[in-house]
Amino acid sequence: xxxxxxxxRITIPEKDLEEQFIRSSGPGGQNVNKVSSAxxxxxxxxxxxxxxxxxREALLRGGRLTQGGVLVITAQRFRExxxxxxxxxxxxxxxxxxxxxxxxxxxxxxVPKSSKRKRLDGKKxxxxxxxxxxxxxxx
Numbered sequence: 001x002x003x004x005x006x007x008x009r010i011t012i013p014e015k016d017l018e019e020q021f022i023r024s025s026g027p028g029g030q031n032v033n034k035v036s037s038a039x040x041x042x043x044x045x046x047x048x049x050x051x052x053x054x055x056r057e058a059l060l061r062g063g064r065l066t067q068g069g070v071l072v073i074t075a076q077r078f079r080e081x082x083x084x085x086x087x088x089x090x091x092x093x094x095x096x097x098x099x100x101x102x103x104x105x106x107x108x109x110x111v112p113k114s115s116k117r118k119r120l121d122g123k124k125x126x127x128x129x130x131x132x133x134x135x136x137x138x139x
Contacts, residue, residue, distance in 0.1 A: 038076035
């Protein structure tokens with residue numbers, strides 16, 4: 001199966017990717033208005049069968065999609081069309097890989113008794129210091 005390898009469980013097939021070459025606003029000299037070197041890569045998250053449920057949910061929550069559920073990546077960093085194409089595909093792989101990685105759940109820990117005791121002892125000490133100041137000034 002050919003396509004973009006993302007993880008051992010996810011490989012995006014070529015048929016799920018749609019590339020469109022557009023004119024770049026970046027470097028290009030005199031050719032900038034004649035050559036379509038920028039790449040717009042489209043990947044439909046809703047219809048892609050290659051995604052796991054975790055990755056699909058994360059991508060849908062990510063907020064980078066169009067209303068139709070399509071992830072659009074525009075690459076125009078380089079002058080060459082092929083390098084922009086590789087850049088767009090690498091960015092897509094990174095986005096999907098990040099979405100496929102489950103978020104670690106934070107487990108709340110209890111505050112140790114020694115920390116509570118130390119905090120309260122410090123408060124008592126500070127109260128005694130302030131109490132001592134008040135009496136010294138009145139006598």
